[in-house]
Each structure stands twice: as structure tokens, then as C-alpha cells.
Amino acid sequence: MTDSSPAVPATRPPLGCAALLMEVLRGELRERELPFTHQREAIARLLFESQRNYSADEVAAELRERGERLGKATIYRTLALLVELGLATEHDFDEGFKRYQVQLGAARHDHLICTECGRVFPFDHPDVDRALAAVAEDAGFAPITRHIKLFGTCNECT
Numbered sequence: 549m550t551d552s553s554p555a556v557p558a559t560r561p562p563l564g565c566a567a568l569l570m571e572v573l574r575g576e577l578r579e580r581e582l583p584f585t586h587q588r589e590a591i592a593r594l595l596f597e598s599q600r601n602y603s604a605d606e607v608a609a610e611l612r613e614r615g616e617r618l619g620k621a622t623i624y625r626t627l628a629l630l631v632e633l634g635l636a637t638e639h640d641f642d643e644g645f646k647r648y649q650v651q652l653g654a655a656r657h658d659h660l661i662c663t664e665c666g667r668v669f670p671f672d673h674p675d676v677d678r679a680l681a682a683v684a685e686d687a688g689f690a691p692i693t694r695h696i697k698l699f700g701t702c703n704e705c706t
């Protein structure tokens with residue numbers, strides 16, 4: 549049966565988006581020398597596969613239904629980490645607890661990569677942000693995430 553009701557907002561990110569965000573998470577953790585644990589993956593996957601807001605309690609309940617038993621402290625720490633990495637946002641609706649949601653569009657993963665010594669330098673430049681936002685807007689494109697790699701030699705290797 550076709551649904552003719554007007555503009556129901558999407559409840560899921562587009563196909564492949566969760567996998568892409570998971571790759572970004574994996575890279576960010578590697579860079580910080582933090583392990584990509586099963587718990588971190590389970591919590592991140594839950595958020596990335598849905599666009600709804602989750603409280604820490606709801607994350608715990610949802611994961612319990614999937615057969616995952618995670619401690620509250622782990623859930624809180626992981627949600628805070630996802631916010632810190634720019635992969636989730638934190639909302640306070642005056643409920644006495646916070647809610648968390650996947651952050652689409654803001655995840656960035658920009659690096660200078662030295663082909664001599666192999667070092668990776670993260671960078672962040674507002675002009676790059678602006679230029680890419682303009683490119684996306686001109687194309688009517690809704691960005692999910694991005695990964696810029698600039699290969700070359702670092703100042704110690706030139």
C-alpha cells in the first residue's frame with residue numbers, strides 16, 4: 549500500500565550513512581588511541597541508525613532488547629565521547645536528563661598526511677567549511693560527513 553500522507557519526516561538516515569559514520573568513529577578513536585570496543589560500537593550504531601533522540605536510559609533499554617547489557621557509566625561516557633567527536637548532539641528538554649542524537653552534516657575528518665613519515669595531522673579551517681557548504685548548497689546536496697586527505701611532506705620531512 550502506498551502512503552499518500554504529506555511529508556512525514558524521515559526517521560532514518562539514508563542507507564549507508566550509519567556505516568560511514570562508523571568509519572569516521574573508528575578513525576577518530578584510532579587517532580586518539582582509544583579502543584573501538586564492542587560497547588562503543590553498539591551505542592554508536594544505535595544512534596547512527598536512527599535520527600531520534602535517546603536518553604541514556606533508553607539507550608540501555610534498547611540495547612538490552614538486542615541482548616546487550618551495558619553499564620550506565622559506559623553509556624554516559626560513550627555518549628559524551630560521541631558529542632566530543634562531533635558525531636552526536638546533546639539536548640536538554642528540561643526533563644532532568646539529557647538526550648542524544650546523531651549529528652548529521654557536521655562530522656568532519658580532515659587530515660594532512662605525510663607520505664614520508666606517515667604522520668597524520670588533523671586540520672580544521674573555517675574557509676574550507678565555508679567553501680564546502682557553498683558547494684553543497686549550489687548542488688542542493690545535504691552533507692552527512694566528509695573526509696579530506698591532503699597528501700604531501702610535513703615540515704620535518706621536506
Ligand SMILES: [Zn+2]
Nearest residue numbers: 662665702705
Ligand atoms: Zn613527515
